[in-house]
Amino acid sequence: MSMSLRRVGGKEDGGIDLLGWWWLPGPSGSSRRRIRVLGQCKAEKKKASPKYVRELEGVLHRFLPSIQHPWVNPIMAPSALDPVVALLVSESPFTKSTLLRAMSSPIPFFLLHVPPLQESASEIEAERIENIGMAVWNSALGGTHGVLEGRMEVRWERDLSNGTARPGLWWQRERLSSWTPDSTSSPMTDLDEEFKLKATV
DSSP, X not given: OXXXXXXXXXXXXXXXXXXXXXXXXXXXXXXXXXXEEEEEEEOOSSOBOHHHHHHHHHHHHHHOTTXXXXXXXXXXXXTSOOOEEEXXXXXXXXXXXXXXXXXXXXXXXXXXXXXXXXXXXXXXXHHHHHOOOEEEXXXXXXXXXXXXXXXXXXXXXXXXXXXXXEEEEEETTEEOOOOOOOTTSSHHHHHHHHHHHHXXX
């Protein structure tokens, strides 16, 4: 997925479970640009409700108070800070109301339903039939006037031979290979310092 994410935990996490960067092609497609990611993870048996979308919206507004529109398209406003995406990851499916809430949000939302791994053959077969994963984003992220300018698609790809599945990114109708900067570089360190500053405000 070309994301470099770090798990955030503790009492001072401010409602954030995942923090990091998403490395995607720039306008020319020749080099990668970074998009800030703030994420939450849910591991519940019941379907994920709209309250989680509302919570994540509140998290973004809380931690980015100095940016009037943190999701602004950097191509439209070159002087803006890195755009921000809200990532909601759930082991259970999203309700219809949850999807509608995310689709109507002005904040770029990426909803990812990743079913838990199954060990037994019977569980795997049941998962193939009943619990297919899903990856979807709203127009504020993937639309022509969104952060990605309509140039990217996300598809849930399945291997019919063994039942495994995962989300895949497609850039201008070509599958996008996963890429992140070298682990010795500083992007995550810089982001950690920024997060600490926001959390203490």
